[in-house]
Amino acid sequence: MYKKTVEIKNTLGIHARPASEIVKRASKFKSNISIEKDGMEVNAKSIMGILMLACEQGSKITIVADGEDEKEAVESIVELVDNKFYEE
Amino acid sequence: MKNRVFRGIPASSGIVMGKAYVLSREIFVPSLARKTTEEELATFYSAIKSTQRDLEGIIQRLKEQKSHEGLKLIEVQLLLLKDPFFVETVENYIREGEGASYAIHKFIETLKTEFETIGDPYIKDRFLDIKDVARRVMRKIEGETGELSYQEPHVLFAHDLTPSDTAQLDKEYVLGFVTETGGKMSHTAIIARALGIPAVVGVGGILKEVKNGEQVIIDGFRGVVVVAPDEDTKRTYEKRIREYREYEKKLEKAKELPATTIDGKEIDLTANIEIPLELKPAVENGARGIGLYRTEFIFLTDDGLPDEETQFRYYREAAEMFRDLPVIFRTLDSGGDKILGWQYLKEDNPFLGWRGIRLTLDRKEIFLSQVRAILKASSYGNVKIMLPMVSSLEEVERARELLEEAINGLEKEGRHIKKPVEMGIMVEIPSAAILSEHFAKHVDFFSIGTNDLTQYTLAVDRTNERISYLFDHVNPAVVRLMRQTIDAAHENGIWAGVCGEIASDPVAIPLLIGLNVDELSLTPALIPQIKGIIRGISYQECVKIAQEVLKMDSARKVRKFLSQELLSRFPHLENLLVEVDND
Numbered sequence: 001m002y003k004k005t006v007e008i009k010n011t012l013g014i015h016a017r018p019a020s021e022i023v024k025r026a027s028k029f030k031s032n033i034s035i036e037k038d039g040m041e042v043n044a045k046s047i048m049g050i051l052m053l054a055c056e057q058g059s060k061i062t063i064v065a066d067g068e069d070e071k072e073a074v075e076s077i078v079e080l081v082d083n084k085f086y087e088e
Numbered sequence: 089m090k091n092r093v094f095r096g097i098p099a100s101s102g103i104v105m106g107k108a109y110v111l112s113r114e115i116f117v118p119s120l121a122r123k124t125t126e127e128e129l130a131t132f133y134s135a136i137k138s139t140q141r142d143l144e145g146i147i148q149r150l151k152e153q154k155s156h157e158g159l160k161l162i163e164v165q166l167l168l169l170k171d172p173f174f175v176e177t178v179e180n181y182i183r184e185g186e187g188a189s190y191a192i193h194k195f196i197e198t199l200k201t202e203f204e205t206i207g208d209p210y211i212k213d214r215f216l217d218i219k220d221v222a223r224r225v226m227r228k229i230e231g232e233t234g235e236l237s238y239q240e241p242h243v244l245f246a247h248d249l250t251p252s253d254t255a256q257l258d259k260e261y262v263l264g265f266v267t268e269t270g271g272k273m274s275h276t277a278i279i280a281r282a283l284g285i286p287a288v289v290g291v292g293g294i295l296k297e298v299k300n301g302e303q304v305i306i307d308g309f310r311g312v313v314v315v316a317p318d319e320d321t322k323r324t325y326e327k328r329i330r331e332y333r334e335y336e337k338k339l340e341k342a343k344e345l346p347a348t349t350i351d352g353k354e355i356d357l358t359a360n361i362e363i364p365l366e367l368k369p370a371v372e373n374g375a376r377g378i379g380l381y382r383t384e385f386i387f388l389t390d391d392g393l394p395d396e397e398t399q400f401r402y403y404r405e406a407a408e409m410f411r412d413l414p415v416i417f418r419t420l421d422s423g424g425d426k427i428l429g430w431q432y433l434k435e436d437n438p439f440l441g442w443r444g445i446r447l448t449l450d451r452k453e454i455f456l457s458q459v460r461a462i463l464k465a466s467s468y469g470n471v472k473i474m475l476p477m478v479s480s481l482e483e484v485e486r487a488r489e490l491l492e493e494a495i496n497g498l499e500k501e502g503r504h505i506k507k508p509v510e511m512g513i514m515v516e517i518p519s520a521a522i523l524s525e526h527f528a529k530h531v532d533f534f535s536i537g538t539n540d541l542t543q544y545t546l547a548v549d550r551t552n553e554r555i556s557y558l559f560d561h562v563n564p565a566v567v568r569l570m571r572q573t574i575d576a577a578h579e580n581g582i583w584a585g586v587c588g589e590i591a592s593d594p595v596a597i598p599l600l601i602g603l604n605v606d607e608l609s610l611t612p613a614l615i616p617q618i619k620g621i622i623r624g625i626s627y628q629e630c631v632k633i634a635q636e637v638l639k640m641d642s643a644r645k646v647r648k649f650l651s652q653e654l655l656s657r658f659p660h661l662e663n664l665l666v667e668v669d670n671d
Contacts, residue, residue, distance in 0.1 A: 016214060020167060046173035048199070051214050054206040087393075 002071045003064040010084035014055040018085040019047045025076050031067025033077070044077065091318045094291050096266070098311035099277035101613065102286030103329050104263040105305045105322070108298045108315070109242035111249075122187035132178060132188040135228035140169060142224070161217070168221045189229045196222050243304050245295060249276045264306045266291055266313050280308075282366040284613050288313050335660065339616035343374040347619045349601065353627040356607040357615050358414070360587060364402060367409050370612040374619070377413035379535065379609020380474070380587040381406060383458065384422050393454060399461035407469030414470050416535070416609075417462050418514065419455060420448050421476035439549070444477025449486050459494045466506040474535060478513040478520050484530050487511070514587075516540035521569040528580035535609065536573055538588025542566050561590040562599065562650060563643040571603050571638065578604065585609055594661055595650040597621045602634025625657060 008014060014022070026033045026044040033044035037059060042049030044063065055061055061081075065073040080086075122128060143166045150159045168174065174195065181191035196219055203215040241263050248269045262285060270276050270289035280287035286308030298304060298315050305314040305325050314321055347357045358379030359370035370378065386394050386402055406415045423435070423443040435441040448455040465471055475487055491511060498505055515521050516537030524534065538561040543550050545566050548558045570586070577584035585607030590596045592610040597618060600608065610618060633653055640646050654661060 016164065020164075023167075043172055043176075046171050047167060048171050048173040048218055052199075052202050052206070 001064065001066045002074050003062055004074050004078050005060055005062045006078050006081045007060050008055050008057055008081060010087065011057055013057050014050060017087065019050040021080060021085050022050055022077060023047050025080055026073065029069045029073035031065040031070045031073045033063065033065045033073050036062040036064060090316055091321055092297060092315040094294055094297065094313040096288040096291035096311045096313065097272055098308055099272055099289040100280035100285060100287040100308050102308045103325060103332060104243060104286050105325060105329065106241060106243045106263045108300060108302045108304045109244050110295060110298060110300050111244065111246040125183055128182045128188040129179065131229055132182060135225045136169060138228050139224045140166065143169065164217055165221045168218055174222065189226050192222050192226045243306055245298055247295060264308065266294055266306055268292055268294055278362055279365065281611060281613060282363060282369060284369055339620050342619055342623060343616065347622045349622055350626040351628060353601065355601060355622055357619055358607060358609040359612045359615065360609050364405060366612055367406055371409060373612045373615040375612060375615055377410055378406060378415040379585055379607055381415060381417045383417060383420055387420055387422065396457045396461045399458060400464045403462050403465035403471065404468050407465045407471050411469050414472055416472045416474050418474045418476050419458055445475050445483050445487065446477060449483060452490060455490055456494055459491055460498060463494055463498055463505050463509060464503060466509055467504050472510040472512060474512050474514060476514045477517065479517040481526060481530065484513065484527065515573050518545050518569060521573045524573040524576035528576045528582055533582050534573055534577050534584040536570055536584065536586045536588065538566065538586060538590040541569060545569060560643040560647060561588060562596055562646045564640050564646060567637055574604050583607065592618060594621055595647065595654045598625055598630045598633045598653060599637055599650060601627060602630035621658065
């Protein structure tokens with residue numbers, strides 16, 4: 001298992017487009033990937049799940065992956081979040 | 089029980105009589121029946137597949153119609169349909185012993201509670217998309233088609249129409265709408281007006297009162313719905329419908345004719361556009377261009393600010409449709425809360441706050457990307473730029489600098505721009521009207537926004553019911569500001585138009601002509617009616633009417649005088665006046 005915590009930096013937080021970007025990335029990996037925020041855990045391959053976390057700007061999320069490509073999976077999503085989903 | 093009458097909000101004008109078609113999905117009760125777990129799972133999977141085919145079919149159709157907005161909505165639904173959270177949750181409920189249909193119902197209910205705790209209204213709204221998809225799947229299982237489909241034309245009754253419903257409405261089969269929720273500016277109301285379908289919204293509880301196939305009358309002028317009308321009522325309405333049709337026919341004949349007064353003064357009649365769906369009705373109703381293209385709809389998305397390319401596609405579509413006729417794009421006119429998210433929500437006086445040009449000059453990347461997209465569209469037609477909420481000359485100067493910056497940037501990239509691209513302003517803040525002689529030296533045209541000008545001049549919030557009696561755009565104070573603005577424009581060799589609701593208020597038309605207005609921009613569906621008035625009056629008479637009005641001291645006197653003047657010339661308008669006032 002591999003995990004990392006990141007802060008959401010983009011102004012709008014995780015809205016529909018960023019959420020679908022996460023799903024697209026997560027779906028490329030074989031590992032089980034989940035995202036945790038304030039004690040709630042959702043599947044990173046689910047838009048609905050990610051939206052329900054209601055991640056605003058400044059909130060912290062933990063990305064957890066378990067499987068053969070766990071490290072790459074987590075780093076790939078962290079990279080997306082750090083770059084504000086390439087939208088600002 | 090005979091002749092049940094219900095009242096709601098008149099959302100789109102016209103009267104129709106027909107059979108009711110009730111979309112009862114809000115009171116839909118999922119069946120509790122259950123076969124084996126395997127059979128229920130199989131039912132669920134095949135319903136998903138069949139929903140997927142429906143959505144792909146809609147996508148295909150929307151692509152053919154080039155409806156970008158609709159397309160985006162349905163594509164999101166397709167993603168949601170395959171969402172593991174949805175599929176796995178429903179699978180689990182089925183394994184726990186529920187029937188497929190009830191499992192989906194349970195999923196929606198659980199999700200509803202989860203989403204209720206979320207503060208962000210934009211994310212909250214995504215719940216509606218999820219519900220829309222889940223219900224499509226549920227309707228497959230229950231044996232309904234899931235699509236709006238009819239054998240013959242009907243009046244549609246619904247709790248609310250979802251965006252995907254409105255994206256697939258077929259005008260030939262929908263005579264009119266009645267919804268339980270919504271207001272004048274709701275999505276449903278805008279679509280109804282765009283399609284020219286009569287609609288009454290906000291009729292609470294109506295779904296329980298009307299049955300499929302029952303005869304109904306809807307009066308979109310007065311906001312009245314009559315269920316199972318008796319013979320007398322039917323006769324009255326049949327007469328009104330006949331009269332209205334004859335009137336429309338007369339207007340139809342004038343479609344190709346110019347909006348010219350008896351003594352030869354021509355007024356440019358152009359259209360106000362809120363969504364691209366209105367472009368075609370604008371052409372069909374004989375608009376001589378777009379006098380006000382509101383761009384807010386492009387920005388009201390939930391996935392951040394729209395990129396330049398997306399904007400360009402919309403602007404180009406409009407420019408191409410009107411070719412040589414002008415298309416005036418108003419730059420983004422909204423408060424920060426609408427486009428930048430809920431964290432900008434709190435302002436004590438949003439109407440006096442950070443909005444319109446104030447916001448876009450502060451966040452100049454928004455202004456630049458919009459202006460660049462408009463400039464790119466310039467080679468496809470005759471585009472112009474209009475700035476909203478201008479209150480000082482510095483704003484015009486700053487906008488001009490950014491416009492130059494955008495032009496230079498695009499030319500360096502080797503883009504062709506048809507120059508000069510004209511830039512005008514909305515005159516809607518009293519300071520701009522009072523100083524119009526100075527503004528006129530720095531811009532290419534004025535368009536008077538009477539809704540805000542009235543609101544700011546009279547200090548009357550037009551959404552506040554308690555003081556709505558004070559709001560009247562023919563108030564002499566507003567009329568004087570209009571006159572001052574139009575005169576200043578002409579003295580400086582530029583034109584002045586009007587794009588507020590006053591331009592579709594029949595009684596005000598002679599006054600506006602008498603004030604020498606050059607252009608009137610209004611809702612596409614009302615263009616023929618206003619043209620009928622212009623073609624039936626002389627400019628000389630209008631000048632006299634305007635002179636009389638300028639002597640008056642109260643809005644009430646002005647309105648009474650204007651109504652008398654209009655009715656003495658157009659007695660047949662009496663039936664329509666009340667209604668248009670509401671509009």
